[in-house]
Structures are given as C-alpha cells and as structure tokens.
Amino acid sequence: MTKSSWGHYPKTTQNLQFLHWPPKQLPTHQTILPYGLGRSYGDSCLNDQGTLLITEKLNRFIDFDPSSGVLHSEAGVTLEDILLQFVPRGWFLPVTPGTKFVTLGGAIANDVHGKNHHAVGNWGHHIVEFTLMRTSPQEILTCNPHQNAELFYATLGGLGLTGLILSAKVKLKKIQSSQIKQDMITFNNLHEFYRLSEESCEGFEFNVAWVDCFKNSKQENRGIFFRGNFDDNQIFETHKPSRLLQVPFFLPNQTLNAFTVKAFNELYFQMHRFKAGTNLTTSYNSFFYPLDAIHHWNKIYGIQGFYQYQCVIPLDNKAALQDLFQEISNFQQGSFLAVLKVFGRIKSLGMMSFPVEGVTLALDFPVNPKSTELLNRLDEIVMKAKGRVYIAKDARMSQKAFLAYYPQFQNFLKYKDPAFSSSFLRRIS
Numbered sequence: 001m002t003k004s005s006w007g008h009y010p011k012t013t014q015n016l017q018f019l020h021w022p023p024k025q026l027p028t029h030q031t032i033l034p035y036g037l038g039r040s041y042g043d044s045c046l047n048d049q050g051t052l053l054i055t056e057k058l059n060r061f062i063d064f065d066p067s068s069g070v071l072h073s074e075a076g077v078t079l080e081d082i083l084l085q086f087v088p089r090g091w092f093l094p095v096t097p098g099t100k101f102v103t104l105g106g107a108i109a110n111d112v113h114g115k116n117h118h119a120v121g122n123w124g125h126h127i128v129e130f131t132l133m134r135t136s137p138q139e140i141l142t143c144n145p146h147q148n149a150e151l152f153y154a155t156l157g158g159l160g161l162t163g164l165i166l167s168a169k170v171k172l173k174k175i176q177s178s179q180i181k182q183d184m185i186t187f188n189n190l191h192e193f194y195r196l197s198e199e200s201c202e203g204f205e206f207n208v209a210w211v212d213c214f215k216n217s218k219q220e221n222r223g224i225f226f227r228g229n230f231d232d233n234q235i236f237e238t239h240k241p242s243r244l245l246q247v248p249f250f251l252p253n254q255t256l257n258a259f260t261v262k263a264f265n266e267l268y269f270q271m272h273r274f275k276a277g278t279n280l281t282t283s284y285n286s287f288f289y290p291l292d293a294i295h296h297w298n299k300i301y302g303i304q305g306f307y308q309y310q311c312v313i314p315l316d317n318k319a320a321l322q323d324l325f326q327e328i329s330n331f332q333q334g335s336f337l338a339v340l341k342v343f344g345r346i347k348s349l350g351m352m353s354f355p356v357e358g359v360t361l362a363l364d365f366p367v368n369p370k371s372t373e374l375l376n377r378l379d380e381i382v383m384k385a386k387g388r389v390y391i392a393k394d395a396r397m398s399q400k401a402f403l404a405y406y407p408q409f410q411n412f413l414k415y416k417d418p419a420f421s422s423s424f425l426r427r428i429s
C-alpha cells in the first residue's frame, strides 16, 4: 500500500506504520512523520525513505461536554466524523477547510483556516489542549496555553515535526440550523471584490470568492463572491457519508489546457450568474465542501500530478495581487477555481501558521516545467510584497523563498523532535 499527497507530486516511497490506541513507543530507527488523510497537496505530509505513522485507526471520540461544547477525540478522527455525529445535535466545527476529509491531528499541524478567518481566526484558536508523544525522552506531554505552552504554540501549524498528537480537545460552535443562508454576487474586477469583502466582514461569518484568472476584454478579473451565515430555522439535516461522482482514473495530460480551462471558467461563471441572488438557502455540505462531492477529483490533472499555490499578500500591497494575475495571464496558464479571500486581523497563535492579515489567493496548475517557472515568478512577487506561501499546499518553493516567508523557522527548530522529519523539511533545509 502506498500513500501520496493530494497533488500526487512528488512521488515518494516510505514505510507505513499503522498506529493503534494507545500507541506504544515510537520507532526511532528511521525518520518518522505522522500522516492523516494526505489532504496536504505537496510534500509536507510525505517522508521519502522514512516511515509514515498512519493515524487513521486513532479514530474514537473520548468525551463531549455539552455545557462548553468541548469535544475530546483521538487525533485520527476526521472532520467528517465530527459533522456526522454533531450536526444533528446542533454543533458545528469552529473553523473548516474546504474539505471535510481531514483529521483532527492534520488540522492542528497545519493550523487550517476557513471562510470565517476574519471572524474567528484559525483552527488553533479553538484548540483547548492536546497530548503529544515525543521520542527523546519517550514521553507523552499535555500541551495547552498554561502547560508546555511553547510546545503548544510550536505544534499549532508545526507540520507534524514536534511529535505525534495523540488526542485533542476542540471547542465546537453551537448552531441553530445545519443550513446556510447565502448571497451569491458576481463582480467584474478586483476593486469590486475588495469592496464586497469589506462590506461583508461585518454582517457575514463566511466569505469567499472564486476569481477567473483569465482577464476579460477590459483586462479585468471577474468572479463570484459567496457570503453567508448559518440560518436559524432549527432544521438539522442528516447526511450520510455519500459521494455522488467519481473520477475513476487519471485523465490524459493534454485534457487540461488554456482552451479547456477557459471554457470551464466561462461555464462556471455563467451558471453562477444565472443562480446569483441573496438569502439563498443551501446545505452546509454544498456551501463548505462542493469539491468533496467528486471523489478523486485530483486525478483530472493526470498522473504527473498538480501544484496548488496559495499565497497571502498584505492588504497595504494590493498592487502585488494585480501583478500576480498579470504574470499568470502572461504565461497563459489560467487555473480553474482560483479562490480569493481576505484574512482578518486576528493573529495566528501557531509559530509557523500561514494566515496573516491580507488577501489570499489559491490556484491549481498541472506539474510541468512551464508551471514551475511561473510559480518561481509568483514567488518573486510574493517575497517582494512581504507575503508568504502556504506550506500545506507547497511542493516546490526554494529554501530562499521559504526563509523569506518564515523567518521564525530557526526558532521553531528548537521544538522539533529529533526523530521526526519530512520530505518538505529536507527539501528546504
């Protein structure tokens, strides 16, 4: 059995050790790295020639306190497991990434963010405590803001390098419905996007936009802005774990090109323009997890895999966002479903967390030399703008770019467990 990351790049070979509760001593004869569901796109969840500690069997709930909403679970419990059990009881995740196929441990190790960053921060802001297994000495530590606090903050966004998270306590959010009331608004250029973002920060918990990287005839980038809140209609739909569609095999490399991506973007824009409106009721699944409905959608990029590039640009340097779109347009390498969102002021708690105040853009490109060249150019723009790139999505940034984005890295290394390593760590060291 092999394990890969979501982008199917790079290709690696590693030993797999399946963990059972309670895990005994951790192996130290080879480098080790915890592995959740491999929803990281690049090599931060891979450990070529080493061992992956597979957490999928650490999947039990331990305790739930309905008076505080604090859920205590083993680290391999998935966000989907939590939703299936707790949405019908009126509880939701405090923060959710764009897929529910993520483990509790993986969400902590990347300090993941969602559409409500401006309102509630990242995943780490809602973690009460976790237990961490380390190797030298072999011990299990309780980490929270008062006990082993430095290790707590190093492990939030710590890329699985500070030890194995065994279990964690997360504070869930009370909801009055499982449905979302959303507005879907088209915009014609980035000025309109910023205006919508600003006006939506106040009244809406969830904001995100899709933007077309191909410029229109006026040389502008159009898109669709989605904003919403949980409804209060006391309807709690139950969902079975279901997947409607699937991509059964890797598509040929030629399937995606400027022509097909342009055609897809046009179709997507026109469909949403037709459906646009306000106060539209939708299920939480279609609002938060539209891509989860297509099993293995990552295979459409072909066997060679794909890069996701996600950066954040400080708001006082908005021109850099225009420069990124210009560079993408020059390369004729449009991406479908480019996602744009403004991160708010709430400071990340994790030492190596990605979110900082600014505008974040996420794009997908097939792995090929042209994409690599384009992404190196984008890095130049992001470095100059004093932004950063999300490590969970990365498979190719240089050491120079990494150190510019994360100057705190040397300090972080003090908390790394000596037995733990990853393909990402070795690439940028």
Ligand SMILES: Cc1cc2nc3c(=O)[nH]c(=O)nc-3n(C[C@H](O)[C@H](O)[C@H](O)COP(=O)(O)OP(=O)(O)OC[C@H]3O[C@@H](n4cnc5c(N)ncnc54)[C@H](O)[C@@H]3O)c2cc1C
Residues within 6 Å of the ligand: 006, 033, 034, 035, 036, 037, 038, 039, 040, 041, 044, 045, 055, 075, 076, 096, 097, 098, 099, 101, 102, 103, 104, 105, 106, 107, 109, 110, 111, 112, 113, 114, 158, 159, 160, 161, 163, 164, 165, 166, 291, 392
């Ligand atoms: C469709 C899609 C949409 C996404 N949307 C978003 C988004 O909106 N926001 C966002 O922030 N991210 C997003 N992501 C990225 C994803 O949320 C993160 O990469 C997440 O960390 C993956 O979790 P995982 O359980 O699959 O962990 P893996 O990818 O397997 O591992 C991630 C990291 O966690 C570490 N790890 C895993 N388990 C443990 C443990 N028990 N103890 C210590 N370390 C551990 C690993 O070593 C690795 O460094 C998205 C990914 C996909 C595929």
